[in-house]
Amino acid sequence: MPAASALQDLAHPDNICYGCGRAHPSGLRIKSRWDPDGVHVIAHHLPRPEFAGWTNRVYGGLLAMLVDCHCNWTAMAHHYRAEGREPGSLPPIHCVTAHLGLDYLKPTPMGQELMLRARVEGETGRKTRVLCEVIAAGEVTARGDSVFVRVDPARFMENTASGA
Numbered sequence: 001m002p003a004a005s006a007l008q009d010l011a012h013p014d015n016i017c018y019g020c021g022r023a024h025p026s027g028l029r030i031k032s033r034w035d036p037d038g039v040h041v042i043a044h045h046l047p048r049p050e051f052a053g054w055t056n057r058v059y060g061g062l063l064a065m066l067v068d069c070h071c072n073w074t075a076m077a078h079h080y081r082a083e084g085r086e087p088g089s090l091p092p093i094h095c096v097t098a099h100l101g102l103d104y105l106k107p108t109p110m111g112q113e114l115m116l117r118a119r120v121e122g123e124t125g126r127k128t129r130v131l132c133e134v135i136a137a138g139e140v141t142a143r144g145d146s147v148f149v150r151v152d153p154a155r156f157m158e159n160t161a162s163g164a
């Protein structure tokens with residue numbers, strides 16, 4: 001079966017987010033895709049050497065970035081599907097991180113492609129809870145439990161702290 005298209009490419013190809021923006025010049029550019037099981041959303045990422053946090057161990061802040069972006073895309077994919085629409089159809093759906101929760105269960109080795117495996121656990125209106133595992137060499141090394149809120153981008157920008 002051919003790999004599903006990445007949600008980022010379908011829904012927001014001009015995005016400049018450091019973690020998931022296709023248009024960011026030097027960002028992580030993660031790609032999140034529906035798993036064939038129809039429940040999980042999967043991404044793979046090989047940490048670059050500058051993201052070491054300890055000898056041969058991945059910096060925890062990188063894991064937070066990966067989980068943040070991947071889970072946000074999981075939430076947005078869920079909203080598109082709940083409306084019976086394809087990612088990329090109009091009007092676009094936007095979610096933002098309201099709460100980012102991450103437990104670091106064991107050190108994550110460098111030099112391994114990581115798998116992020118996320119799913120929606122509960123949705124109430126604009127609010128979506130997303131659970132995520134970070135898997136390295138077949139072991140879960142971190143577990144996310146986060147909340148994403150669907151927003152109107154114009155209103156979100158208006159609410160930005162003064163100065164921007």
Ligand SMILES: CC(C)(COP(=O)(O)OP(=O)(O)OC[C@H]1O[C@@H](n2cnc3c(N)ncnc32)[C@H](O)[C@@H]1OP(=O)(O)O)[C@@H](O)C(=O)NCCC(=O)NCCSC(=O)Cc1ccccc1
Nearest residue numbers: 017020068069072095096097098099124126127147149151
């Ligand atoms: C928009 C909102 C999150 C919520 O405000 P409003 O719209 O006024 O809505 P309201 O306060 O009514 O809440 C609605 C519902 O949500 C609930 N809830 C709220 N908070 C929490 C919580 N902490 N924890 C748990 N739940 C919480 C709240 O109780 C309510 O639930 P209810 O319906 O009563 O059951 C606002 O606080 C904000 O702008 N925060 C900054 C967000 C930001 O800057 N994020 C980082 C940048 S984004 C990024 O970079 C990621 C990205 C990656 C990839 C691609 C794209 C993006």
